[in-house]
Amino acid sequence: MSTLVKEAMQQVRCAVMDAAGVAVAEGAFPPVPLGDFIVEVPNNRENGDYAANAAMAWARDLHNAPRRIAEALVARMSLEHTFFDRCEIAGPGFLNFYLRKDFYARIAQDILQKGADYGRSGYGSGKKINVEFVSANPTGPMHMGNARGGALGDCLAAVLEAAGYSVHREFYINDAGNQIDKFGLSLDIRYQQLYLGKDAPDLPEDSYHGEDIKERAAEFAAVYGDSYLTKPEAERRKALIDFALPKNIEAMHANLTKYRIEYDTWFHESTLHEDGELAETIAILKEKGLTYEQDGALWYKNKEVLGARLAREGKTPAEIENLQLKDEVLIRQNGNPTYFAADIAYHRNKLQIRGFDRAIDIWGADHHGHVARMKGALDAVGCDGDDLDIILMQLVRLTRDGEVVRMSKRSGKAITLTDLLEEIPIDAVRFLFNMREPGSQMEFDLDLAISQSAENPVYYCQYAHARICSILKKLAAEGKTPRACTLEELTLLQAEEETALLRHLAALTDEIVLSARNYDPARITRYAVELATLFHKFYNACRVNCDDEALMQARLSLCLCVKTVLSNILTMFRITVPESM
């Protein structure tokens, strides 16, 4: 289902191509192959509604000046049965196309007809995408990075859905391996310290030192007392982990639910160990001769596999050599598989076993070294590494009163997601984290997020929606309720503020597709802010409650269009859509 905007751009393209065809037939252009050209929306409205750069792009092919080519094209151009009423030559040779007045009316009709579905498209044709995000370690509380990842992942998933993909939201729980061993050890020592005081062992440098570990150990002690002190270490640690881990997972679940994130799957790493998929994955690598043993560990030939992948991408042997690729350990000397080994099995599970067409992971930028070898490893186990897309998020700095906030006042530790959600409205957190591209290092201004003013973009957008509701209510009180308008009535919307608004409204579907294609939900938050701005300008310039009944109805329709689009976007991002503020 193509949008009006797409159709209009296609018409421009056809008009130019047809004119070129005529020019060739008439001998005005030599019969040479013509290169590609671009149809775009000019920055400056005075340069028409759409512009084509064909005359400039073809200057070399045709051995002629761009302006001359443009003149030849315009002279042979037909705009019958299109949305356009004229084409003008401007600047170095742009072909500027101007829409007929009723085009905007069609936009309004289209939006009103589609309602809550307006903006959705079939672009993704139902392809199955797995979006994995947050996936915080269950060994402790979540932090600011998880907050950004959560907002980004959930809203990206929403954008992909709107663009016609079948989306699956997933949380990967690292409930096995080294981190869990360390978690058990930390709990164990804190537990012993409760009873033995100075006689208990000290916490090693590289274990978990947070208050949350002490709390969990104390909770355990409250239930079991000192009965585990005399049990064997392994049994004691297992009991502590079995006690504390579900509590931590439940806490993450509760926090994320509060954050309005609903996962389709909470995937436990431990299942890969238990059901043999991890062993199977390693067996595949072994079978292909991509492993070897050294120093008592099992190694994966990353250098060979990744080198081959990079060579396919066009890197020269010298460039690859320069990267100093290293092989990776799959199974440690102590017999435990590495995180990397489990991760290969996990992604193989997504792509090969569960059959997702694409897997998207959202990782902190500190994991970037892991990206290339993960894709290579997927090639090695019989998947296509290109089906995995990894979005690297840069870190977040919190600021308050213009100062960088490093620590939480309460715990003295890094600010947790729990702290953040207690302090800041969820609407603001979800919106503000999606104001920047994932790859940008961002500052999160706590004062701004709390402030309920126009400076806060989320309130600015919500206010526009509330204002529309208020207008509708006010007019309804006077007996003036919206009715369906004819195309002629809607064509009355010709004020600059009105057409600017309609042009912007018309772009939603394509903006969502672009946002999905670039994995960048920030495009949509910016779109929403711009829409609110255009609406407020319209509000100040054009009175809805005016004497001309037809114009009033047309403006009411326009208000309903803006209301629909704002509501569709905010709802998509699970942000409150207020009727009044």
Add this chain to the structure above:
RNA sequence: GCCUCCUUAGUUAAAUGGAUAUAACGGGCCCCUCCUAAGGGUCAGUUGUGGGUUCGAUUCCCGCAGGGGGUGCCA
């Protein structure tokens, strides 16, 4: 050292290779007997640096400078 991301107005950010680089905030001034002033209007101010590709570069390529991250039998 090597890899990677980033650098646009005083600040935070926009700009599928296009025309006069766009907004917000901060500062000055103006607009409610009128549908929500949580709004609008208006004045001032910018592409780190040196090359290259192109009709045209904020955008692509190569140096340089500055900042973040990585370079574990951690995850």
